[in-house]
Amino acid sequence: MVKEAPKIASHLRPILESVPDPEIPVLTILDLGMIREAKEIDGEVYIKLTPTYSGCPATDVIGDDIRTAFEKENMKAHVELVLTPPWTTNWISEEGKIKMRDYGIAPPLSESADKLALLEGEKVVPCTLCGSTNTHMVSQFGSTPCKALFKCEDCYEPFDYFKCLI
Amino acid sequence: MNNQALYNYILGVTDNSLILAQRLGELCGHGPSLETDIAITNISLDLLGQCRSYYQYAAKIKGGDTTEDSIAMLRTEREYVNVLLVEQPNEHFGFVIARQFLFDVFHLLQMQELQNSKDETLASIAAKNIKETLYHRRFSSDWVKRLGDGTEQSHAKMQEAIDALWRYTNELFEITEDDQKMIDAGIGVDVSKFKETYYKQVAEVLEEATLKVPENKYFQTGGKKGIHTEHLGYLLTDLQYMQRTYPNMKW
Ligand SMILES: [Zn+2]
Secondary structure, rough: OOOOOOEEEEOOOHHHHOOOOOOOOEEEEEOOOOOOOOEEEEEEEEEOOOOOOOOOOOHHHHHHHHHHHHOOOOEEEEEEOOOOOOHHHHHHOOHHHHHHHHHHHHHOOOOOHHHOOOOOHOOOOOOOOOOOOOOOEEOOOOOOOOEEEEEEEOOOEEEEEOOOOO | HHHHHHHHHHHHHHHHHHHHHHHHOOOOOOOOOHHHHHHHHHHHHHHHHHHHHHHHHHHHHHHOOOOOOOOOOOHHHHHOOHHHHHHHOOOOOHHEEEEEEEEHHHHHHHHHHHHOOOOOOHHHHHHHHHHHHHHHHHHHHHHHHHHHHOHHHHHHHHEEEEEEHHOOOOHHHHOOHHHHHHHHHOOOOOOHHHHHHHHHHHHHHHHOOOOOOOOOOOOOHHHHHOOOOHHHHHHHHHHHHHHHOOOOOOO
């Protein structure tokens, strides 16, 4: 497991915190752990951004959103896409996971629980509406590749589960 | 460093994903159920996303006015070097799953090797791809088992598809001159190394699906040399339509 803390200059943090994920707008790109580095050199900002999924169409939008957010502060931002080390759901902050659940998406479980849920069909993913783990997977792919579709058998709520990516 | 060989090698790796992504994209709104429709288009999107990283890199190597878009959209049919397997039409759902499964098993093994490439860019793209490809392989294997070990009809259709597509599997292991140059340089993957593993892994799933491993030893090849089946031309007309009609258009 790669556990490298991102290097983010503290004065740039509030600006990055204002950039939401276009797909899950309650989360910021910091919550998702997509910013690996942010620094200022001679009045210009250099950002290293890592995509969550290769095919995520949001990545281009996020790059634009970051540049726009800094422009508003009269700063020029250079966004570089980095693939190594590859993004993992371990980089989603605890706060981000809570926001995700409140938004109606079950946050990723631990790697072992995730395997049980997706491969063995074990009832371990808690329903985002009632909290029951009496749930089952309807489809391995949900509304986007990063999510699987689940259904609660107690309250019948259909919900997305954010798959574990290690 | 032989740049032309590296460029060709990258296309050899990623044209497969581009063409398969396009085939899967055709099913958008036409999947047999909402869940499979969404899954298939998601896999398509993953593959397309993976292509972008490779083509961006290839464009950098080629230089000039080459871009990821011009590589993906503006080559002629003979310049695409994908294997024949991925260009085969969707036919029925059994074909979609069989094609996906036969490709995913190969693709995962290929990426697992490519992540050790001496070329850092290729290694990092491959490492990223592995995580996604694991999900694809799981999806297609599950469906091979569900349909193979399902009803009499689903079993027959799944077997029909595996039998029909089997002749394209051997080409996955063909090594072109440029591939060999890249293998020698420690950049490319020597696919012959995992050929046996591939057929073993495929057989394991087929067996679990109560399907027969085809015995035919006649294999068709040509895609890697740019000699394609008649299906690719039609696929490319769809794929290239926008860029040819409205050159340089952007979203
Ligand atoms: Zn519930």
